[in-house]
Amino acid sequence: MKYIKFSNGDEMPMIGLGTAGIPIDQSYDVVREAIKIGYRHFDCSPIYKNEAEVGRALNEAIKDGEVTREELWITSKLWNSDHRYNDVEPACEKSLEAMGLDYFDLYLIHWPVAVERGIEWAQNEEEHLAEEEAPLEDTWTGMEDCLAEGTTKHIGVSNFNINKLKLILEECMDPPEVNQCEWHPYLPQQTLYDFCKSNKIKMTAYAPLGSPGRPDEYRSATDPDLLAEPAITDIANKHGMTPAQALLAYGLTRKMAVIPRSTNTGRLQDNFDAQDLKLDREDLRSLIVLSKFRYFKGEEHTSNGSPYKLTDIWEY
Numbered sequence: 001m002k003y004i005k006f007s008n009g010d011e012m013p014m015i016g017l018g019t020a021g022i023p024i025d026q027s028y029d030v031v032r033e034a035i036k037i038g039y040r041h042f043d044c045s046p047i048y049k050n051e052a053e054v055g056r057a058l059n060e061a062i063k064d065g066e067v068t069r070e071e072l073w074i075t076s077k078l079w080n081s082d083h084r085y086n087d088v089e090p091a092c093e094k095s096l097e098a099m100g101l102d103y104f105d106l107y108l109i110h111w112p113v114a115v116e117r118g119i120e121w122a123q124n125e126e127e128h129l130a131e132e133e134a135p136l137e138d139t140w141t142g143m144e145d146c147l148a149e150g151t152t153k154h155i156g157v158s159n160f161n162i163n164k165l166k167l168i169l170e171e172c173m174d175p176p177e178v179n180q181c182e183w184h185p186y187l188p189q190q191t192l193y194d195f196c197k198s199n200k201i202k203m204t205a206y207a208p209l210g211s212p213g214r215p216d217e218y219r220s221a222t223d224p225d226l227l228a229e230p231a232i233t234d235i236a237n238k239h240g241m242t243p244a245q246a247l248l249a250y251g252l253t254r255k256m257a258v259i260p261r262s263t264n265t266g267r268l269q270d271n272f273d274a275q276d277l278k279l280d281r282e283d284l285r286s287l288i289v290l291s292k293f294r295y296f297k298g299e300e301h302t303s304n305g306s307p308y309k310l311t312d313i314w315e316y
């Protein structure tokens with residue numbers, strides 16, 4: 001197993017299982033299967049709607065002696081409705097309770113945007129919260145409280161650009177240790193990558209396969225298919241890997257943790273095995289020049305009367 005090491009010596013397995021989009025009725029079986037294959041890192045969120053099933057699978061695997069809690073790395077995230085300082089710790093505790101856990105290994109602010117309490121996706125102006133109503137610095141203080149209380153061992157962010165990272169870094173007592181972002185050869189985000197590296201912020205790549213199973217609302221007919229990208233299939237053919245393995249091996253070579261989602265036993269195994277595969281310099285060079293594309297544009301956070309703009313969220 002390959003790991004990313006934190007300053008306190010804790011180690012996050014570099015290949016994890018993404019749990020977004022795993023149907024509720026398959027979540028238990030997929031997680032049990034993943035543990036049998038060797039997965040120890042699970043990426044979760046209350047917005048994925050399967051916390052109870054994922055948690056039950058993890059706990060039963062522990063009870064059956066397949067794995068210990070200490071061997072697992074469980075990440076969860078703070079949803080946009082819980083950004084007010086007083087809401088952060090209760091939200092973390094609610095997710096722990098839903099999953100039947102005592103602590104998370106990593107707790108992330110899911111998005112740098114806020115909505116009203118109890119809202120999942122804001123439908124109108126009233127359901128959004130402007131940044132002044134729930135400042136990210138206050139949300140971060142709540143995250144630091146979670147760390148101090150031991151409900152999570154590490155804290156971080158997701159979908160944060162350099163400006164938002166700087167805001168937290170300037171104000172914080174405990175810096176973010178991870179930034180989880182969409183990352184793959186169409187979206188290498190070199191400036192953000194370099195900033196995170198120089199500030200000792202580790203990165204996790206979501207949608208590392210280009211999210212071919214993403215919901216229709218995130219899809220248009222002209223979207224490129226990353227798994228069919230000729231530069232990727234050439235590397236896969238050259239080394240006798242699958243395109244997915246080439247993409248995951250690329251992430252690992254760049255020291256990213258990768259969290260592909262699969263509900264298929266063979267693909268779970270293929271993805272896990274990618275950590276033993278290597279790309280060479282020629283492969284890496286061939287991926288630098290690819291055209292750029294973002295699959296998760298974040299428009300759901302900047303529409304319906306939202307005070308947020310896409311230019312506030314991403315580096316352009």
Ligand SMILES: NC(=O)c1ccc[n+]([C@@H]2O[C@H](COP(=O)([O-])OP(=O)(O)OC[C@H]3O[C@@H](n4cnc5c(N)ncnc54)[C@H](OP(=O)(O)O)[C@@H]3O)[C@@H](O)[C@H]2O)c1
Nearest residue numbers: 018019020043206207208209210211213244260261262263
């Ligand atoms: N922080 C955030 O805002 C955020 C946003 C998006 C995602 N995430 C996290 O990142 C995880 C991964 O992202 P994602 O699920 O959108 O995208 P992804 O992992 O890039 O792609 C998943 C899709 O790829 C297919 N797949 C998996 N392995 C494959 C293989 N070896 N060959 C061919 N196809 C394969 C899966 O289908 P099968 O199931 O049929 O194999 C599924 O449809 C999520 O589950 C979630 O935990 C976080």
